[in-house]
Amino acid sequence: MASSILRRFIPRKTTWMYGQRMMSSTIDVSVDEQTGIALMKMKRKPVNSLNLEFLQDIRNTIVTLEQNKKCKGLILTSDVPKIFSAGIDILEMYQPNEERLHNFWRALQDMWLQLYMTPLATIAAINGHSPAGGCLISISCDYRIMAPNYTIGLNETLLGIVAPFWFKDAMCNTVGYRETEIALALGKLYSTDEALQKGLVDEVVTSEQIMEAAQRKMLEYVKIPNMARAMSKQLMRQETADKLCSTQDSDVQNFVNFCLQDKVQQSLGFYLEQLKKRKSK
Numbered sequence: 001m002a003s004s005i006l007r008r009f010i011p012r013k014t015t016w017m018y019g020q021r022m023m024s025s026t027i028d029v030s031v032d033e034q035t036g037i038a039l040m041k042m043k044r045k046p047v048n049s050l051n052l053e054f055l056q057d058i059r060n061t062i063v064t065l066e067q068n069k070k071c072k073g074l075i076l077t078s079d080v081p082k083i084f085s086a087g088i089d090i091l092e093m094y095q096p097n098e099e100r101l102h103n104f105w106r107a108l109q110d111m112w113l114q115l116y117m118t119p120l121a122t123i124a125a126i127n128g129h130s131p132a133g134g135c136l137i138s139i140s141c142d143y144r145i146m147a148p149n150y151t152i153g154l155n156e157t158l159l160g161i162v163a164p165f166w167f168k169d170a171m172c173n174t175v176g177y178r179e180t181e182i183a184l185a186l187g188k189l190y191s192t193d194e195a196l197q198k199g200l201v202d203e204v205v206t207s208e209q210i211m212e213a214a215q216r217k218m219l220e221y222v223k224i225p226n227m228a229r230a231m232s233k234q235l236m237r238q239e240t241a242d243k244l245c246s247t248q249d250s251d252v253q254n255f256v257n258f259c260l261q262d263k264v265q266q267s268l269g270f271y272l273e274q275l276k277k278r279k280s281k
């Protein structure tokens with residue numbers, strides 16, 4: 001189902017499969033072949049920040065699961081306490097090597113396209129903070145369940161950077177134009193309750209109940225005839241994905257040019273310093 005454009009790039013082979021278990025240093029995956037439900041736990045310590053290799057691992061895992069005829073649904077969650085994902089690894093953008101910066105953005109695009117358009121049913125079990133790239137992963141799933149007392153949102157402007165158009169499009173498709181306009185301008189991080197109220201997440205349950213709730217909802221998804229469910233997802237999402245597919249190269253170049261600006265580097269350096277200071281308080 002994912003268009004051939006999405007399959008142009010062969011992901012790195014860093015995920016190992018042992019029967020129904022797949023493992024890499026940053027991801028733990030198990031597949032229940034009875035139910036057809038896979039569980040992917042992100043475990044890139046300390047905060048599941050998305051660097052080049054982690055993004056390739058996530059995409060690689062989705063591709064492998066898509067090829068498993070028994071797998072119909074994927075639950076994404078975190079193995080790191082209190083953090084779903086801290087978003088992009090800021091160190092990929094700060095004082096970067098230019099070639100790696102290109103490859104990094106391409107890997108983010110490819111991971112997103114794979115996740116957003118996968119024929120698998122996807123549920124994000126958001127068991128921790130989920131800013132920026134973490135929010136992107138969440139809103140790219142078909143359904144979101146979040147635990148209380150965490151935050152989620154596209155906070156890029158707080159770092160002095162801008163959410164790219166495809167982050168914006170995925171957000172608009174979830175909460176609507178006006179809410180996205182406000183959220184992006186203010187770099188808004190929503191509390192779990194606000195996120196529920198605005199439709200950024202679909203359900204709130206306690207951390208203890210989140211896996212059970214995700215399994216229960218996923219059983220609903222995988223009961224639907226597979227092709228019909230996957231095609232209805234494609235119907236809703238293809239236009240948004242195509243917008244990036246047709247401009248991937250220029251989007252990489254725009255990102256690289258943007259990042260290499262002195263002003264942007266200063267903002268990122270300042271933000272990293274704040275993160276460290278906050279920690280020492």
Ligand SMILES: CCCCCCCCCCC/C=C/C(=O)SCCNC(=O)CCNC(=O)[C@H](O)C(C)(C)COP(=O)(O)OP(=O)(O)OC[C@H]1O[C@@H](n2cnc3c(N)ncnc32)[C@H](O)[C@@H]1OP(=O)(O)O
Binds near residue numbers: 083085134
């Ligand atoms: C013409 C227009 C063109 C447009 C071009 C596009 C422009 C660029 C678009 C880029 C899009 C960006 C998307 C992103 O995802 S940016 C990342 C945003 N993420 C954040 O702001 C999260 C920051 N982190 C936090 O708020 C907290 O760490 C968190 C709440 C997640 C956890 O808090 P906690 O107290 O548990 O942990 P610490 O803060 O102590 O963190 C532990 C260590 O991890 C480091 N850290 C945290 N987050 C990141 C990160 N995202 N990247 C790298 N490193 C991170 C933190 O500094 C600590 O490190 P040390 O232990 O070394 O101190």
